[in-house]
Amino acid sequence: MNAPIDSSKLKYTKKDFVSDQDVRWCPGCGDYAILAQVQKVMPDLGIPKEKIVFVSGIGCSSRFPYYMDTYGFHTIHGRAPAIASGLRLARKDLSIWVVTGDGDALSIGGNHLIHALRRNIGIKILMFNNRIYGLTKGQFSPTSQRGQVTKSSPGGSVASPFSAPFLALGAQATFVARSVDTDTQHLQQMIKRVAEHKGTAFLEIYQNCPVFNDGTFAELKDRSTKAEQLLELEHGQPLVYGTNRSRAIRLNPKSQTLYSADASGQDGGVELVHDEQAVNPAIASLLAQHPQPGMPTPIGVFRALDVPTFEEQTWRQSNSEIEQKGAGTLDELLDAGDRWDL
Ligand code: SF4
Numbered sequence: 001m002n003a004p005i006d007s008s009k010l011k012y013t014k015k016d017f018v019s020d021q022d023v024r025w026c027p028g029c030g031d032y033a034i035l036a037q038v039q040k041v042m043p044d045l046g047i048p049k050e051k052i053v054f055v056s057g058i059g060c061s062s063r064f065p066y067y068m069d070t071y072g073f074h075t076i077h078g079r080a081p082a083i084a085s086g087l088r089l090a091r092k093d094l095s096i097w098v099v100t101g102d103g104d105a106l107s108i109g110g111n112h113l114i115h116a117l118r119r120n121i122g123i124k125i126l127m128f129n130n131r132i133y134g135l136t137k138g139q140f141s142p143t144s145q146r147g148q149v150t151k152s153s154p155g156g157s158v159a160s161p162f163s164a165p166f167l168a169l170g171a172q173a174t175f176v177a178r179s180v181d182t183d184t185q186h187l188q189q190m191i192k193r194v195a196e197h198k199g200t201a202f203l204e205i206y207q208n209c210p211v212f213n214d215g216t217f218a219e220l221k222d223r224s225t226k227a228e229q230l231l232e233l234e235h236g237q238p239l240v241y242g243t244n245r246s247r248a249i250r251l252n253p254k255s256q257t258l259y260s261a262d263a264s265g266q267d268g269g270v271e272l273v274h275d276e277q278a279v280n281p282a283i284a285s286l287l288a289q290h291p292q293p294g295m296p297t298p299i300g301v302f303r304a305l306d307v308p309t310f311e312e313q314t315w316r317q318s319n320s321e322i323e324q325k326g327a328g329t330l331d332e333l334l335d336a337g338d339r340w341d342l
Contacts (some may be wrong), residue, residue: 033182057075060134081100102130169284
């Protein structure tokens with residue numbers, strides 16, 4: 001058996017995580033920026049490369065494992081969380097990442113995603129949201145906006161889009177966050193937070209698709225509008241935003257809705273301080289809903305709860321069985337209990 005690796009002696013750089021594969025995304029795709037930040041953060045995690053796995057489904061973002069010089073698995077549409085979950089249960093020692101898109105995660109794989117989140121199994125899910133199906137050339141996706149004209153909605157999409165963090169909170173996710181592809185510092189911070197979380201960590205990353213949905217997040221990136229459009233969630237800090245932090249998010253105690261107000265005024269609303277560790281997800285869920293007109297879009301960590309993971313509890317049960325009955329063999333298992341004899 002090999003001696004355990006002392007991770008404090010690892011001296012990786014970003015280059016160590018760059019594979020020899022040609023990157024085949026369209027020029028200007030937001031996926032490049034996300035790949036660069038993931039490769040930049042990896043050396044800081046102190047995890048041996050051979051202990052890192054990227055698992056993907058199908059879609060533009062799902063080419064990600066080819067470009068990381070780690071282990072990787074390009075799997076089937078929407079099923080990356082299921083495959084990653086199996087890997088988690090079989091291998092305690094791995095850092096397991098799922099890379100998926102809004103179509104792969106929320107449509108084809110919606111069922112797998114919600115159950116991974118509900119179970120709180122130790123996988124890290126990066127969901128690139130470009131509000132479109134890019135690989136299949138521009139059909140509306142579960143996050144496409146109402147009225148969005150696409151190849152499959154020439155009259156404008158008539159369906160309500162999912163808010164991915166709202167959905168994740170509804171599925172009882174213990175870590176939910178959002179970032180933006182071009183906000184490099186913020187994205188790096190969020191990737192590190194994802195890496196640190198021991199249960200299912202879900203990070204939505206707003207990603208531009210310049211070919212089929214260009215500029216969908218432009219107002220959140222443009223220097224002239226960004227301050228008024230983005231609310232950065234910081235644990236323990238008041239929910240304020242805007243130029244000179246002049247706007248505050250408050251709670252209307254009667255209607256239980258959030259609204260934006262002048263931060264220096266008093267109007268009977270409840271001042272809010274962000275608490276990502278709140279056990280009750282009510283305020284996080286209000287923040288995670290689609291912003292109403294006049295409200296900013298939150299980025300940052302909506303929720304981060306430290307609770308036992310699915311695998312910890314599963315391993316505890318199996319260890320207890322093994323202690324009582326011995327390790328056993330596969331044949332003994334197959335012959336145990338009721339069975340059909342032909
Ligand atoms: Fe990126 Fe869009 Fe091209 Fe896909 S189609 S690689 S999302 S720019």
